[in-house]
Amino acid sequence: MAPRIALLGGRPSVLKSAAKLGCEVVTLAKPGMYDPEAARRWCVEVVDVDLGDQQAVMAAGRALQARLPVARFFSPAELGLVAAARLNEEFALGGNSLRTVTLLKDKSAMRSHLAGIGLSPVRFRVVHGAGELAGFLTELGGPGIIKPLDFGGSADVHKVDGPDRAAEVWSRVEAAGRERMLAEEFLTGHEVSVEGFSADGAHTVVAVTDKLLGAGFVEAGHSVPARVAEHTREEIVELTARLLDAVGLVEGPSHTEIMITAEGLRIIESHNRAGGDNIPELVRLAYGVDLVRATVAVPLGLEPWKDEVPVPLGGAAIRFLAAEPGVVTAVDLPAEGLEGVTLGVTAKPGMVVPSVTWSADRVCGDVIAVGRDADEAVARAEAAAARVRIRTGPAPETAPRATAPVRTS
Template identity: 85%
Template sequence: MAPRIALLGGRPSVLRSAAELGCGVVLLARPGGYDPEAARRWCIEVIDVDLGDQPAVLAAGRGLQARSPVVRFFSPTELGLVAAARLNEDFGLGGNSLRTVTLLKDKSAMRNHLADLGLSPVRFRVVHSARELTAFLTELGGPGIVKPLDFGGSADVHRVDGPHRAAEIWSRVEAAGRERMLVEEFLTGYEVSVEGFSTDGLHTVVAITDKLLGTGFVEVGHSVPASVDEHVRAAIAELTARLLDAVGLVEGPSHTEIMITADGLRIIESHNRAGGDNIPELVRLACGVDLVRAAVAVPLGLEPWEKELPAPLGGAAIRFLSAEPGVVTDIALPTEGLEGVTLGVKARPGMVIPPVTWSADRVCGDVIAVGRDAVEAAARAEAAVARIRIRTSPVA
């Protein structure tokens, strides 16, 4: 009998992958927050619920268990991680503990936990006012980074160069409706992400990903594998395993962000989910490992996790498209010279393009490319992006 599972959110590729494993997929997602055609094709039921409303999600999950139980709640999305862990724990369905998931979700709790263990020291403080922000920046004696305690997507992340800018930054925080923020010392170096997978508490680093940042700390591209030497790669793998052990992660995908600084490796944050920004697709193309499929297949015992990773296939890269904010009036796409390139253009005439302040504002689409290595893949992606024209006019 096919196992019934619940997915708290999910892109079409996630729904398809679970269905192809033979699972009966129940999707929990907000109206308009999923692809209706994919849901009709790959799901046996859709429950409309806002994943940002945790009490509503928990009520929906408990109602589902009362009338038609599932064997596991999975969340491929950040918003559903804690609710999925709570439901799994409440119904004895296995998976990572609520404590583990909450530690990863709450950036201040994670920092405190790492500080207690003496792991990856970073100076930080939770602040509630411009005055507290000023005081901490004065102690730092250098720039800091202000970020929400429990949100992703580079939303409401600000660099602050010193106490003289604290009031300005805090006014932005208040304008966003936030009352407390995490402030950390600003780490300077080379940032990568680590795409991992865990089984029975054993952790495998599947890939290390290069990150290309635009303005406002919003990623504009990624490449796999990262351009780091074997010594650094081994150190990153060791630190990642220590982190995942420290928080008690036992199964499934993980996405850990690390800064390579002059003082050593420093953990930025980690998540018990696969990376966003189509990183799992880059990993599949470059490494031959399908993290989306494994996230469901391995915990349910439908497929084993191979201890030996397959031989690398080459490199893969993604670059996000952009346009001047406004209404799209015209789009011009290349038709030749696209070897190894897949265009994922989402912009359409009449679409409103917002200023890019966080990841969700990247509405124009992306370009994914493969190559013999990450350098060639990135070059192909960037060459394709340079030939795409998305014209806009000011919003009336």
């Protein structure tokens, strides 16, 4: 009998992958998140709930388990991770412990935990106002960075050059409705992410990913394999395994961000989910490893996990399309197909393009390219992105802020 599972959010490709495994899929998601046709095709039921409302999600999950029991709650989405762990623990369904998931979700708790075991030292403090932020920066004697304690997507992340800038930056924090932030020393170097998968407490680093940062610390692109020296990659693999052991991760995907600094490797943050920004697709193209499928298949025992380190088949890269803020007036695409390139243009006339302040503001689409190696994939992606012209004009004052398009894939 096919297992029934609940997915808290995630792209339609995740729903499709689980359904193709033979699972009956129930998805819990914000109303309007999915194209209705895609949802009907891959799900036996869609439960409308705002994943940002933990109490509502817990109530919906309990009601679902009472009338249509599931074998496991999974969350491909950041917002649903803690609720999924709590539901799995409440109904004894297995999976990573609530303690582990909460530790990864709460950036200050994870910093404290790592400091307590002497792993990847980074100076940090939870601050509640401009005065506390200025005091921390004075102690640092250099620039810092502030970020929300438990949010992703590069939202509300600000560099603070010194104590004299604390009041100005904190005014933005208050404008966003936040009362406390995690302040850290500002790390410089080469930033990568680590795409891992764990089974029975054993961790495999599937890929190390290079990232390209745009304005406001929002990613403008990624590529795999990362262009780092082999000895550095080995150090990254070792540090990632130590981190995942330290937080108690036992199964499923992980996405860990690491800065390669002059003083050594430093952990930025980690998550018990696959990376966003289509990184799993890059991994599939470059390594032939389907992390989306494994996320459900391996924990349920539907497929085994091959724990050997995969060898890259080539390179893959993504570049996000951008445009000047305003209303889209025209979209010009390349007249002919480009070798190794897939265009995912979502911009269309009439769409309002916002200033990019976090990942969800990248509403224009993306370009994914493959190549013999990462260099060729990056070159192809950037060349293709340069040939997509998205023209915009002034947005009327009454124009609604754009949101990411309804997901169909």
